[in-house]
Structures are given as C-alpha cells and as structure tokens.
Amino acid sequence: AYIRPLFCEGKGPFRFAALSGDPKDIERADEEMRKLFPENEKLLRWLDLAEEKISYQGLPSRIAWLGYGERAKMGLALNRLVRDGEISAPIVIGRDHLDAGSVASPNRETESMKDGSDAVGDWAVLNALINTAAGGSWISFHHGGGVG
Incomplete structure (x- = not known):
C-alpha cells in the first residue's frame, strides 16, 4: 500500500499548474520544493521520477503529497516566486477530494x-x-x- 501510509502521516495531494504553459515554471517550483523539504525522501524520489519519466499534457503541472503545514508553506513559496518574477505567470493550486x-x-x-x-x-x-x-x-x- 502506497497511499494509506501517507494518509497516516497526515499527507495529502497538493496539485498545481503553470498558467504560463512553460515547463520551466514547474521546474522552478520543483526546485523550491527540494529546498523547503530536503528531509522528505519520498517527495525527493517522486520529483526525480516525475522529472525523468512523466511528460506534460496540457498545462505543465505537478502533484506532490505534502503534509498540512507543508502545503501551506509551499503555497506561500509559489506566491513569492510569482511575485518576485522567478515564475513567469500565476500558478493555480488545486484541492483534492482526498483532503x-x-x-x-x-x-x-x-x-x-x-x-x-x-x-x-x-x-x-x-x-x-x-x-x-x-x-x-x-x-x-x-x-x-x-x-x-
């Protein structure tokens, strides 16, 4: 079982998409997640696999399983990256029925x-x-x- 242990840790899906359509914006967001959560081995492994094996369809997007406080922290980081021009356009953050x-x-x-x-x-x-x-x-x- 992969998902249930994440639930037991209080983690849930955190989805976001680059409204710019530019994959570089997701790459920058991934880089920020790596900086914010360097101890989260499952997340780091997922980001490596996603970057290597998953192609974008439509708007570039990412899903990551983050804890309650981590989702808020990442949301604020995305807002800052947009504000500071490190990401070229707004990022839409989606909630999930799993939350x-x-x-x-x-x-x-x-x-x-x-x-x-x-x-x-x-x-x-x-x-x-x-x-x-x-x-x-x-x-x-x-x-x-x-x-x-």
Missing part, C-alpha cells in the same frame, strides 16, 4: 482496514467536526472518494 479524508474506503486507499475499525475510517466525520468547531462557514461531509 477531506473522504476516501476512508476499506477496499481501496485504506485497504489495511481489515474490519473497518482503523481510525483512518473516521477521518471524514472528524474532519467535518473539526472544521465546524473551528468556525468554518461551509462544511462538507462526504466519503468514498469517487468509488460509487
């Missing part, structure tokens, strides 16, 4: 939940409750991650 803990699906990403009792299975509910307690103005509760 809401919505794939607590015992037969997929959370496949190690033999009896459904693993705490990961409660993430969708816990996330909604935490966001409500924090004063969120729009809280979504969903599950399944598109599994039907």
Whole structure:
C-alpha cells in the first residue's frame, strides 16, 4: 500500500499548474520544493521520477503529497516566486477530494482496514467536526472518494 501510509502521516495531494504553459515554471517550483523539504525522501524520489519519466499534457503541472503545514508553506513559496518574477505567470493550486479524508474506503486507499475499525475510517466525520468547531462557514461531509 502506497497511499494509506501517507494518509497516516497526515499527507495529502497538493496539485498545481503553470498558467504560463512553460515547463520551466514547474521546474522552478520543483526546485523550491527540494529546498523547503530536503528531509522528505519520498517527495525527493517522486520529483526525480516525475522529472525523468512523466511528460506534460496540457498545462505543465505537478502533484506532490505534502503534509498540512507543508502545503501551506509551499503555497506561500509559489506566491513569492510569482511575485518576485522567478515564475513567469500565476500558478493555480488545486484541492483534492482526498483532503477531506473522504476516501476512508476499506477496499481501496485504506485497504489495511481489515474490519473497518482503523481510525483512518473516521477521518471524514472528524474532519467535518473539526472544521465546524473551528468556525468554518461551509462544511462538507462526504466519503468514498469517487468509488460509487
């Protein structure tokens, strides 16, 4: 299982695309991720593989699995790179339905939940409750991650 251990570390997908259409902007963003998270071996290995083996389709983009604080840190870094002209145009950052803990699906990403009792299975509910307690103005509760 690759994805579930990342969930257990509090990591989720962080997607972004270069609106310039220039792959150099993604290369610069990758370079920044390497500087910000040099201890994240999985991320560094992913960036190496992505740069070597994955071709861009449409706008150049990247996905990386980052922790909650890491996503905020990378988002601020991307804003700074655009502001300072190190990236030639705005970067769009996308959220994912996985961010809401919505794939607590015992037969997929959370496949190690033999009896459904693993705490990961409660993430969708816990996330909604935490966001409500924090004063969120729009809280979504969903599950399944598109599994039907």
